Amino acid sequence: MQDHHTEDQDRRHEHLHLSSLPAARAGEETPRKTPVTDSARNTSKPVRVRIAASPTGKCHVGTARTALYNLLFARQRGGKFILRIDDTDVQRSTTESEQGVLEGLRWLGLEWDEGPDKGGPWGPYRQSERLQLYQRHAAELVEKDRAYYCFCSPEELERERKEALANGRMPRYSGRCRALSRADAEARRQAGERPVVRLKIEPLTMSFTDLVKGRIELDASLMGDPVILKSDGVPTYSYATVVDEHEMRISHVLRGADHTTNTFVQLQIYEALGFEPPEFGHFALLLNPDRSKISKRTGAVFIGEFRDEGYLPEAIVNHLALCGWNPGTDQEVFSFDGLQAAFALDQCSSSNAIFDRSKLLWLNGHYIRQLGVEELTRRTLPFLAGAGLVPSEPPAGPELERLKAIIGLEQERLKTLYEAPELVTFFFRDPDPAACLELLKTDRFARKHTPDELKRALAECAAALRELEDSSWTALPLKETLEGEAAKLGWKPPELFMPVRLTVSARQATPPLFETLECVGRSATLRRLLAVAGAP
RNA sequence: GGCGCCAUCGUCUAGUGGUUAGGACAGGUGGUUCUCAGCCAUCAGACCGGGGUUCGACUCCCCGUGGCGCUACCA
Numbered sequence: 001m002q003d004h005h006t007e008d009q010d011r012r013h014e015h016l017h018l019s020s021l022p023a024a025r026a027g028e029e030t031p032r033k034t035p036v037t038d039s040a041r042n043t044s045k046p047v048r049v050r051i052a053a054s055p056t057g058k059c060h061v062g063t064a065r066t067a068l069y070n071l072l073f074a075r076q077r078g079g080k081f082i083l084r085i086d087d088t089d090v091q092r093s094t095t096e097s098e099q100g101v102l103e104g105l106r107w108l109g110l111e112w113d114e115g116p117d118k119g120g121p122w123g124p125y126r127q128s129e130r131l132q133l134y135q136r137h138a139a140e141l142v143e144k145d146r147a148y149y150c151f152c153s154p155e156e157l158e159r160e161r162k163e164a165l166a167n168g169r170m171p172r173y174s175g176r177c178r179a180l181s182r183a184d185a186e187a188r189r190q191a192g193e194r195p196v197v198r199l200k201i202e203p204l205t206m207s208f209t210d211l212v213k214g215r216i217e218l219d220a221s222l223m224g225d226p227v228i229l230k231s232d233g234v235p236t237y238s239y240a241t242v243v244d245e246h247e248m249r250i251s252h253v254l255r256g257a258d259h260t261t262n263t264f265v266q267l268q269i270y271e272a273l274g275f276e277p278p279e280f281g282h283f284a285l286l287l288n289p290d291r292s293k294i295s296k297r298t299g300a301v302f303i304g305e306f307r308d309e310g311y312l313p314e315a316i317v318n319h320l321a322l323c324g325w326n327p328g329t330d331q332e333v334f335s336f337d338g339l340q341a342a343f344a345l346d347q348c349s350s351s352n353a354i355f356d357r358s359k360l361l362w363l364n365g366h367y368i369r370q371l372g373v374e375e376l377t378r379r380t381l382p383f384l385a386g387a388g389l390v391p392s393e394p395p396a397g398p399e400l401e402r403l404k405a406i407i408g409l410e411q412e413r414l415k416t417l418y419e420a421p422e423l424v425t426f427f428f429r430d431p432d433p434a435a436c437l438e439l440l441k442t443d444r445f446a447r448k449h450t451p452d453e454l455k456r457a458l459a460e461c462a463a464a465l466r467e468l469e470d471s472s473w474t475a476l477p478l479k480e481t482l483e484g485e486a487a488k489l490g491w492k493p494p495e496l497f498m499p500v501r502l503t504v505s506a507r508q509a510t511p512p513l514f515e516t517l518e519c520v521g522r523s524a525t526l527r528r529l530l531a532v533a534g535a536p
Numbered sequence: 537g538g539c540g541c542c543a544u545c546g547u548c549u550a551g552u553g554g555u556u557a558g559g560a561c562a563g564g565u566g567g568u569u570c571u572c573a574g575c576c577a578u579c580a581g582a583c584c585g586g587g588g589u590u591c592g593a594c595u596c597c598c599c600g601u602g603g604c605g606c607u608a609c610c611a
Contacts, residue, residue: 054611089610154609161608170538171607196609213541222539223607230609237611261540261606284542284604291603319548322560326549330559349549351542352604359548359561369574413573445571482570497570509572 045251047079051105051112052086052241052255057097059104059303061355062256062286062294065320067110069283070254072321072343074113082248083115085126086241088234098126104303108313109336122248127240134235134243137273138197138228146272147228149185149195150177172224173198197229199239199269206264211252211281212348218264226265238265246275254281254345257352281345283324284352294355301355310383310418315364323353333366365415373408380407380420387421389428405519409511427519430528431506433535440532443508445498449491454499455533461485461500462529465522473522475514482514503532 051067053059067083074081083105085098102117114120124130141147150173157173164171177185178200189195203221210216228239235243245253260282270277286294294301300309306316318334326349327334327342334342368376377400384403385392395403406427407420414420440446440454449457464481486496497513504525510516517525 052611056611086611150609157609165537168537172538210541216540218540227609232609234609236609241611256605257541258605258611262611264540264606282541287604289547293604322548324548328550330550332548332560349542353549354547356547356561362561365573410573412575415573443571479570486570492570494570501571507572511572513570 046249047074047077048082048249048251049074049079049254050082050084050245050248050250052084052244053098053101053105054089055085055087055094055098055101057094057100059101059108060294061301061303061320063101064104064108064110064303064316065286065323066254066256066283067105068108068317068320068339069325069343069348071110071112072340073252073254073345075340076343079251080113081111082120082250083112083125084244084248085116085128086237087126087128088237088240100304107307108303108317110317127235127244130240130244130247131233131235133247134229134240135233137243138235138239141199141228141272142197144272145200147197147199148178148180148225149189150198150225150227151180151185151188151193151195152177170222172222173226175225178225194231196227196231198225199228199265199272201225201265201268202271206267208263208267208277208280210260210263211254211279211345212284213257213260213282213350216260216263218261220264220268223265228269238262239269242266242269242273242275245278246270246273250278252279252281254283257282257284257350281348283348284350286323286355287352289354289356291352291354300357306360308418310416310420311360311364312367312379312417315360315367318367319356319360319363322359323355324349333363361415368414368417369412371411373404373411376411376414377404377407380417383417383420384424387425389421389425402519409515409519413509413511426505426507426510430524430531431504433528433531436503436506436528436532437535439502439506439508440499443498443502445494446502448495449499455535457485457489457491457496458499458503458529459533460488461496462526462533465529466526468522470522473518475512475518478514478517500529504528 049070051063051070053063053067071081073079083102085101087098098116102115105112112118114123114125116123116125119125138147142149152173160174161171177195177198185195201220201223203219205217206220207215207217226238227236229235241253244250263280263282267277288294300306303316307313314335317336317339321334321339321343322332325343325347328347331338331342371379378394381390381394384390390403394400406424410420410423413423437451440451446454461482464485465478468477468481482496482500483493486493489496498508501510501513501516502508504517504520520528
């Protein structure tokens with residue numbers, strides 16, 4: 001009897017441990033019939049991974065990173081990447097609110113193979129559209145006596161919880177309704193009461209081998225019986241996820257570390273349902289700069305915000321990849337294909353990482369410099385149009401050529417697309433002469449001479465420059481002319497070049513002066529020089 | 537409170553008993569240069585604390601401490 005009980009427990013225990021390595025059982029007398037190793041299972045099933053997104057209306061960086069890791073894993077194994085909407089929280093979920101999440105992922109280039117918008121063999125891909133499935137399995141669990149109806153009221157539960165806390169005990173469900181007979185439960189349901197369904201937790205010492213964190217253990221006897229179906233018939237997260245992972249043939253559940261502990265409840269649900277659990281891997285979380293849980297309070301955490309701030313999707317993907325994973329080499333810059341080749345779960349960090357903005361900014365600048373001028377111009381267009389510098393319909397012909405020249409000049413000083421309008425405005429609009437004059441008084445090079453001397457010099461420059469025809473208004477002749485003027489004045493080059501720069505752009509930093517003048521154009525340059533030279 | 541996970545420069549991290557503890561971003565300095573940016577060079581900067589184990593610990597073990605997570609009819 002005793003033996004039988006032990007063996008029974010042991011067997012169940014084993015079932016819950018399918019993912020543990022056989023080595024952990026070394027010395028066991030009777031070897032398992034078919035010892036299953038992680039690697040054996042990995043190759044025996046087609047790889048299907050998923051991102052389970054809450055329809056919160058926005059795509060969170062954490063969600064994006066998890067999606068990326070899943071996608072990379074799927075692609076390198078020739079598997080499928082599935083997008084599922086976990087919208088069982090009726091309060092927060094609206095039909096439109098999933099749109100933001102989809103947009104964010106898509107903008108990053110993290111395209112899914114199956115999802116709510118494109119269907120697939122195991123849909124629907126919204127949990128709210130699968131309620132009957134959960135309810136059916138829940139009824140089976142009650143039938144099999146692995147779950148039971150619980151009629152305890154939320155108030156009652158809350159009171160017990162507080163009481164336990166006050167007495168320093170762990171708050172967990174007492175299991176009172178376990179004792180209810182099936183007949184009583186049925187009668188009360190007929191009478192109109194709306195119970196929840198709770199899973200009967202087996203008080204086992206459990207463990208599983210996490211693909212990124214290694215072996216993790218937990219004593220299930222410390223858990224209370226969890227609700228799997230709420231009184232309104234909607235499943236709880238842990239339960240719905242188990243049913244879906246199974247029904248959708250998910251082979252590897254790769255998700256955030258906030259789900260590590262939940263995994264044990266889920267393993268018990270798999271066991272109760274008679275489903276073989278998938279592999280699990282939990283990624284360490286992304287944190288705020290103060291090491292607190294990441295939140296919208298502390299700056300941008302949504303993909304859409306980064307897009308609006310002029311970040312490139314490839315920079316974000318690259319940075320996200322490096323936040324929690326490393327290639328084991330000194331390489332920092334990765335294309336998506338490069339990531340796909342290098343990514344590995346066992347190189348993923350198991351300690352939390354701060355989402356570092358400055359490194360992202362550097363990467364963004366790097367990718368901007370890498371882009372062809374044509375492509376960079378195309379991507380910058382929406383920002384320029386937003387600032388009213390160019391019409392919203394894409395320019396063509398000479399207009400486009402000029403725009404490309406301008407963007408080309410600013411390319412290596414651009415860290416985000418968002419900065420573009422501010423940097424290039426002066427190519428399109430004359431600056432305020434008064435503002436230029438102010439700068440002439442404070443700039444460290446211009447300061448070498450009095451405002452009157454400067455105005456005279458600018459007027460002379462204008463006169464000299466006027467001699468250049470439109471056709472020879474290019475960097476080299478411009479350089480020769482202005483160098484000649486500086487020599488004539490007996491000034492060091494910067495003492496003249498800087499005032500010219502300030503006069504033409506009202507900015508202390510611009511691309512190289514002569515290329516800049518070329519792009520600003522003959523008439524605008526002369527007009528601006530004269531405006532400041534003749535300013536009061 | 538209980539349980540789980542984690543702990544190397546400011547940040548992301550490499551490192552698996554013996555290393556000048558390496559790289560990248562950010563910061564400092566210098567060079568290139570008409571400014572800025574870029575590029576190049578260079579400097580500074582870390583093993584949470586305490587006990588063990590060991591000839592020898594960043595590395596292994598234990599205890600603290602700290603962070604994060606879970607402990608819901610949220611996901």
